[in-house]
Amino acid sequence: MSDAFDYSNLIATGLPAPAAKWTGFAKYNFIGGHNDPEGIPVEGLVASAERVLKRRGQSLATYNTDGGPLGDIELRQFLADKLQQYRGFTPSVDEILITSGSNHALTLICDSLLNAGDTAIAEEYSYAGMLGRIRGSGAELLGVKLDNEGIRPDSLKSVLEDCRSRDVTPKFLFTIPTIQNPTSTVMPVHRRREILDLTREYGVAVVEDECYADLMWDETWPDSMRAMSRSEHVIHVGSFSKYLSPALRLGYVVAPWQLLSQMLALKNDGGTSALSQMVVADFMREHYDDHVASMNTRLERKRDVLVEAVREAFGDSAKYEIPAGGIYLWLKLPDSVDTLLLERHALAEGVAFNPGSQWSVDPDNARSHLRLCFANPDESTIREGVAKLAQICSREFGLPAT
Amino acid sequence: MSDAFDYSNLIATGLPAPAAKWTGFAKYNFIGGHNDPEGIPVEGLVASAERVLKRRGQSLATYNTDGGPLGDIELRQFLADKLQQYRGFTPSVDEILITSGSNHALTLICDSLLNAGDTAIAEEYSYAGMLGRIRGSGAELLGVKLDNEGIRPDSLKSVLEDCRSRDVTPKFLFTIPTIQNPTSTVMPVHRRREILDLTREYGVAVVEDECYADLMWDETWPDSMRAMSRSEHVIHVGSFSKYLSPALRLGYVVAPWQLLSQMLALKNDGGTSALSQMVVADFMREHYDDHVASMNTRLERKRDVLVEAVREAFGDSAKYEIPAGGIYLWLKLPDSVDTLLLERHALAEGVAFNPGSQWSVDPDNARSHLRLCFANPDESTIREGVAKLAQICSREFGLPAT
Structure with a gap:
């Protein structure tokens, strides 16, 4: 349009990078603090x-x-x-x-x-x-x-x-x-x-x-x-x-x-x-009581599914504590795995997770960590997503060994 | 309590004044952009x-x-x-x-x-x-x-x-x-x-x-x-x-x-x-159509009540344009009336309005102005509140003449 107005001279300096257009949630959505759709007490x-x-x-x-x-x-x-x-x-x-x-x-x-x-x-x-x-x-x-x-x-x-x-x-x-x-x-x-x-x-x-x-x-x-x-x-x-x-x-x-x-x-x-x-x-x-009890039953089951899936797919390559509650599993992969790089490859195949360096006071201190939120995907999506992530990690970093 | 902790050394510098405790809405509530409770389509x-x-x-x-x-x-x-x-x-x-x-x-x-x-x-x-x-x-x-x-x-x-x-x-x-x-x-x-x-x-x-x-x-x-x-x-x-x-x-x-x-x-x-x-x-x-029509009927009636009340109570002492819509009447009182001072006296008697200087690029340019929102009070409260405000203004500033 010949009439278009260019805002570039008016935008303030020192701002964060502009947002990218939203393209929907990843198919295997392990990021953020999303919760279980079935857990919403409609x-x-x-x-x-x-x-x-x-x-x-x-x-x-x-x-x-x-x-x-x-x-x-x-x-x-x-x-x-x-x-x-x-x-x-x-x-x-x-x-x-x-x-x-x-x-x-x-x-x-x-x-x-x-x-x-x-x-x-x-x-x-x-x-x-x-x-x-x-x-x-x-x-x-x-x-x-x-x-x-x-x-x-x-x-x-x-x-x-x-x-x-x-x-x-x-x-x-x-x-x-x-x-x-x-x-x-x-x-x-x-x-x-x-x-x-x-x-x-x-x-x-x-x-x-x-x-x-x-x-x-x-x-x-x-x-x-x-x-x-x-x-x-x-x-x-x-x-x-x-x-x-x-x-x-x-x-x-x-x-x-x-x-x-x-x-x-x-x-x-x-x-x-x-x-x-x-x-x-x-x-x-x-x-409150009923709702929290029901939510916790649901989340504990998903925690079990995720831990089992990680154990199967990553074996000894992933170190973690079993969560006592909540919605997250915090994984340490071998030092050779850069989870920021892994994230890029995984996203391209529909697997979204949070790289550890973003959750760390010293980003370098968690270069091989990642966080998986298990609340949102259903049980079969958790299993598929973790298997897929392990395949990608194996392909890109040689670990876990196939 | 002997254990109380004093935050004063930790609070940041350059902050706005701390908020006052909320004491409820004024009886004659002409401030802000509050709306008509009867207009909420429950x-x-x-x-x-x-x-x-x-x-x-x-x-x-x-x-x-x-x-x-x-x-x-x-x-x-x-x-x-x-x-x-x-x-x-x-x-x-x-x-x-x-x-x-x-x-x-x-x-x-x-x-x-x-x-x-x-x-x-x-x-x-x-x-x-x-x-x-x-x-x-x-x-x-x-x-x-x-x-x-x-x-x-x-x-x-x-x-x-x-x-x-x-x-x-x-x-x-x-x-x-x-x-x-x-x-x-x-x-x-x-x-x-x-x-x-x-x-x-x-x-x-x-x-x-x-x-x-x-x-x-x-x-x-x-x-x-x-x-x-x-x-x-x-x-x-x-x-x-x-x-x-x-x-x-x-x-x-x-x-x-x-x-x-x-x-x-x-x-x-x-x-x-x-x-x-x-x-x-x-x-x-x-x-949308029905709701806005109903809200506008309600607000137009309140506008009429307010304008009539201001005319009766303030006579020639108040200058204004009749609003073509919305929820506000913008009043100019005689130059001798300082609406920031008037506000203090009015609040003490339960009448709340917005002094003009807060709605002005140059605060001095609206020292005798005030804004009344007519959406929230019911019709008899509008009449009583305006009469009360005129009495207070008359008592404190000699205008409107009684």
């Missing part, structure tokens, strides 16, 4: 939508309905009750801020605490979104070592001491203690105590992300870190994305008003979508 | 929620459901059809990005186009949220004069010439041509043509915000600016907040992929809430 959501709209629909006429900018009051009340019953602590509804996914909560935490030049600490392997937020703020990002019980206290102590010697107080430690992302480990109580005491001693806040904590197959899982004594420096984050639906975009942060009021001032989005909040509050008040 | 939303959840509920298991990050495909299809039928142009569904309210769309536009030191132009009285976004980017904000047909071309020409003489190309002109916020005027076609030609000549994009355009009582309203020829430099923004519900947080932006791909790269929110999108798409495909 009938229950229909009933809740009808009930809550008839009861409260008119309140959609105002921003934030009638609960104010912290979020729907019934959803905050559900969360206060659930945190008391299952996670061991009892926030007031005024200490809970509903966000558009936990990613949004983490963004508000970073924006409230980090200036360029500040320092933050994360687990050596951690949620890519949060690592990106910390780096994007211009803060220095330091990693602490993990073992199969989560953060190693000796590593944390050494990082904190090193910071102190440079007269630096890190703003926070970001941890996912209950089903870590990506490693799917659970930090036991004694470790939680050590991490709490160390961070408190050094004046460092703890950001505890429990967005997978509902998806724990062993019902003896530990209370949240925020539930333990002397844990007032813990900012608690959670989500509905992993045990209900990521497309609803509902998460939350629990923090004292001193900090929450600062996050709220930065949350200039006109509120989080109220229909989702209302419907989910109504649904969860009646069905 | 039964229709219930039916749509049931229908769409049964048909598509399982797709909530993935981020962004099955339509990708631009937003729900059925909602984008509805918008493409609606824009064709009512606003005069036909975007492809791949040129429409669903956002969490139009405010979010405007944020993405500012973030895509503005660096610190850039220049943007807005109408002298305009949407406070956008003025804040532009200022917050560090860009210079210039105002152009309005009359009762919108932007005065002579004023725009003079601003553009002045910029050119300083070798500055403003990034965009922000305009609300169809029911301007806050003045509620409509820019006629010949003006639109002049503004389009001028901006194009100077290489300046136009951000056209049509979030009130559905609420027009005269059905001969002009097509959007984007619908006119040689308008490829127009970025079109709209919303469901004003004719359906602000609490749903649904807006959109229409732009060429060159620019939209940049906005999409900045939209790192995991997607806009999918349940609201699905339900609204289903509802609007069946009920």
